[in-house]
Amino acid sequence: MINIKENEQLNVLNHSCAHLMAQAVKRLYPQAMFWVGPVITEGFYYDIDLGDAVLSEDDLPKIEAEMKKISKDGKRISREELSKEEALEMFKDDPYKIELISHMEGVIISAYRQGEFVDLCRGPHVATVKELKFYKLLKVSGAYWKGDSDNKMLQRIYGICFATQEELDNHLNMLEEAKKRDHKKLGRELDLFMMSEFGPGFPFWLPKGMILRHILENFWYDEHTREGYQFIQTPIMLSQQLWEVSGHWFNYRENMYTSEIDDKSYAIKPMNCPGGMLVYKNSLHSYKDLPLRVGELGLVHRHEASGALNGLFRVRNFTQDDAHIFMTEDQIESEVVRLIAFIDRIYSVFNLTYTIELSTRPLEKYIGEIAVWDRSEAILEKACHAAGKACKINPGDGAFYGPKLDFHIQDSLGRVWQCGTIQLDMNLPERFDLTYVDSDGSKKRPVMLHRVIFGSVERFIGILIEHFGGAFPLWLAPVQVEIIPVHPVLHLEYCNQLKERLLDLNIRVEIDDRNEKLGYRIREAQVKKIPVQIVIGDGEVAANQVNVRRYNKTENIVESVDSWIAALLSEIKEKKI
RNA sequence: GCCGGCUUAGCUCAACUGGCAGAGCAACUGAUUUGUAAUCAGUAGGUUGUAGGUUCGAGUCCUAUAGCCGGCACCA
16 A cells, blocks of 8 residues: 555655546535645545535535546646735635634745636645646545534545556556455455344354354453463353443443343443453452453444444454453563563464554543553553553544553555454453452552454454455464365265365364366366365366365475375465465 | 445346336256257246335435445555
């Protein structure tokens, strides 16, 4: 992906292009008034008030055509510097500009003019509109004025501009490729999961998707066992009282599903923590047992806004690969270092790279002492560096109960997803009065970490589907081996024997003995993205061999059954990508 | 929740300004018995998301509603 923000030249191009678009829009819709048109990670947008006019995607070509016309005219772009009074006078008919200008103090106010069009702008811009050649308007949408849902909705047009046709084409190709990899599409084609209008946001897992889930979950349990985690499962539904104690009722009541049991109010858990707190309190804990690592693949439900739902990426029930770690304050750093290394190991198995961000104390909504926050933030940052990782600060973006490290993974198309997070919690140990017995026999308050690595198992699977384009590595593939007899009857016996042998080794295998041509069945296996296809004919039966073809490859290799199985097993064991 | 768009067979899509709902793939049946990306023929498949309305006549126009998609807002 091209990160436009990091490239000054592209930045200027895109911002200038936003003005060009605005000029075109103004010509086509003279009543248009403009709010802001910033450069974003990929391209630019402009927020526009069009009065009663409504834009749809169909209008974009028309606007683009007008843009081409303007850029061909090749007007120079000139900068004008204005006093606040001059600026207010110049834009006196535009309430949006007046709003912007009235908040400007002690800065040089500048406007950029190209032909008949002038817009307030800090700049810089390209010298003439002629330089803008390789751009594309991508989508339209609504956007709240000033990003506040209480405000009126403006119309937003997104676009992107490059210095060369090639870069533009590459970008558009990437968008095409992303469309092909859409997990909703692949989920249907590969029979992984389904959605129903009877349960918006509640995914159904199909047999092949279940296999994927199980493998991922087993992988998760195995790795966490090695890391010294214990596992629990807490109830889906617990009394409202508990959520009042935890504070969730106060903060998230609107997004919780509730029900009555014997005249008492219950809520379906939107988080696993309170249940975990009860488990912790179920027994006495010694300082010798810390850090205590307790994991739970916990199914949580949250009432997400209908417009937020999006395939597996945003759902109303999902499984957090949650864990709570209880420890003493001086164990935090080493535990976090260890955790970062752990997360690194997990992501690398999927060939996912990542960056870490430290989110610090929110300006207003936070609990606890500032000194404790500062200390905690320092510990997290230090741990990050101790783990040899860069750490970008995200000021004010922490949870109200503590600072956190967020892991942003990058998939094979360069798209970024926030998955893992390590959060310090200064709230729950207090609210639930958690204690451990220290070496001197006194009761002390433990420090607590929440952490997830996948984030949500459902969403992580969605990301993996798109990351791999549905062609999962062998160890993850729902069907690993497709056995195809050349002759659907004559070679079937041998195929069945081979299948039994593979099943004994826990290899997921199917035989395609349908009455179809070999080419047809090879094609089917390729389309279903099955990693290994085995063709069995007279030669293979006679010599106790297999003829192996891999997904997306055209060559086929004949080898002995034993050596092939050995290689297959080792590839699975290594979780080779 | 908000703005815009979409919804026709299991899937992908067609049906001019309102005038007989159609194709490919998949499924099923039969023939074929197959050597590395689609063998041939036939059969079946629909209250055009749902509920109203306009009209002689609605997949097509209008209203409402649900779901989905692209964003916005939200995301413990």
